[in-house]
Amino acid sequence: MCVVKGGVRKLRIGLALGAGGAKGMAHLAFLQAMEDLGVRPTIISGCSIGALIGAYYAAGLSPKDINSILLDIDLKDMTKFLDFSFFDSSGIIKGKGVENFIRNTLPVHEFKELNIPLKIVATDYWKREDVIFESGDLIKPIRASISIPVLFEAVSHNDTILIDGATTNPVPYDILKDKCDLIIAIDVTGKYTPSPTRGISSRIEMIINTLQIMQSAIVKCKGVDTAVAIFAQPELENINVLDFHKHEEIMLSVMPHVVKFKKDLKSKLNL
Numbered sequence: 001m002c003v004v005k006g007g008v009r010k011l012r013i014g015l016a017l018g019a020g021g022a023k024g025m026a027h028l029a030f031l032q033a034m035e036d037l038g039v040r041p042t043i044i045s046g047c048s049i050g051a052l053i054g055a056y057y058a059a060g061l062s063p064k065d066i067n068s069i070l071l072d073i074d075l076k077d078m079t080k081f082l083d084f085s086f087f088d089s090s091g092i093i094k095g096k097g098v099e100n101f102i103r104n105t106l107p108v109h110e111f112k113e114l115n116i117p118l119k120i121v122a123t124d125y126w127k128r129e130d131v132i133f134e135s136g137d138l139i140k141p142i143r144a145s146i147s148i149p150v151l152f153e154a155v156s157h158n159d160t161i162l163i164d165g166a167t168t169n170p171v172p173y174d175i176l177k178d179k180c181d182l183i184i185a186i187d188v189t190g191k192y193t194p195s196p197t198r199g200i201s202s203r204i205e206m207i208i209n210t211l212q213i214m215q216s217a218i219v220k221c222k223g224v225d226t227a228v229a230i231f232a233q234p235e236l237e238n239i240n241v242l243d244f245h246k247h248e249e250i251m252l253s254v255m256p257h258v259v260k261f262k263k264d265l266k267s268k269l270n271l
Contacts, residue, residue, distance in 0.1 A: 011269070014180035015041035016173035016228070017050030019166030019215060020188035021148070021208075021241025024049030025070055026234050026254040030186050032063040033262045037271055043179050045119040045172040047165040049188070051145040052102065055138060058116040059107045069105045071247060093152050099143045106142075111135045117179075120145050121165035121172045125154060130168040132175055148241065150207050170215040173228050182268060183228040189216050190236030208241055229268055232261045 015034075017027050027050060034040065046054030056066045108114060111134060120133045122144035133141035144155040144162035155162040165172070173185040189212050225231045234257040239246055265271070 011182060012042045012180045013039065014173070014176035014183040015044045015054075016171055016176060016183065016185040017044065017046040017054045018171035018185070018187045018189065018219075019048030019050055019164070020190060020212075020236070021049055022243040022246065023188040023190045023236045023239050023241070023250060024053055025067070025244070025247055025250050026188050026236060027053045027186055028063040028067050028070075029251060029254050029258045030232055030261055031057060031066075033258050034265065035063060037262065037265060037269075039265065039269065039271075041116060041184070043117045043119070043176060045121065045176050046145070047121040047170055047172050048146050048148070050171075050186075051120040051142050051165065054118055055106060055114070055120070055142055058114040058118040060115045061107065067247075070244060098146070098152070099139060102142055103139050106138070109138050111138050114138075119172070119175050121169050121175070122147070122155070122162040123165050123168045125161040125163050128168070130165060130172070131160070131162060132172075148208060149211065151204065151241075164211075166215050167211070169218070171219050171222075171224050173224055174222070182230075184230045184265075185224050185228040185232070187219055187224065187231070187233045188236060189219065190234070190239055191216075192238055205240060212241075230261065230264050232257055 017024070020026075031053075044054040044058050046052070053066060056069065057063070061069075103109065111118060118134065120141040122131045122133065122141060123129070124131050131144075140155065140157060144157060145165045146152065147155055147162065148164045149167065152164075169175075170189065171185050171187045173183050176183055192209055225233070234254040236250065236253060239250060243250075
């Protein structure tokens, strides 16, 4: 059931949090908007940064708590949890430091310990299809789901090689359809625009941005905007996946979308 101001309403609300690296900090603004209205999801699905934020929230942390944790991810402090590997590796970053960061900041480490049911999406590298985790260990599925190709090493799990869930299902609303009466989906892929001062992207930026072009195409192809009750897609212009230091810019740019989101949510729930 969904708890709303004025009492309990028998409405199952699903929340799909999409991929986008640092742009995923925008998810917190939408979560806070739901909190402001006294609305909590009954189930959450997440991909990449959406899986991480979804896990924090499902574990009982508030948007403000999560914000404080993510603010520690700053370019000045990247060396604290990023373990670089340029040789004999499927990614520039091994990922063990990130995994330890998640383990140390997430209050629970098993799906069964979460306050809200959670589904995490990763991708089977060889089968080219999404893999959904919803039980057992929580840390490795998150680590797999955020494994952006080339940037992070792939994850080996039960004779399977797992990579970023965004390569197959960047906004995993569809895995909630049989569990909900109303689905909210938030796409934080963002967009990139040419600028005289930006110049040509670096090799890594080129690869990652190309992946995000593909993600946007998947979202459009799946018709997420018409398939769910409420769809939020903030522009988040020219924000790269590791731009956690642009927190204020991200939060400011998303505010008009949050205003519309609250209005839509009130309308759908008759608040």
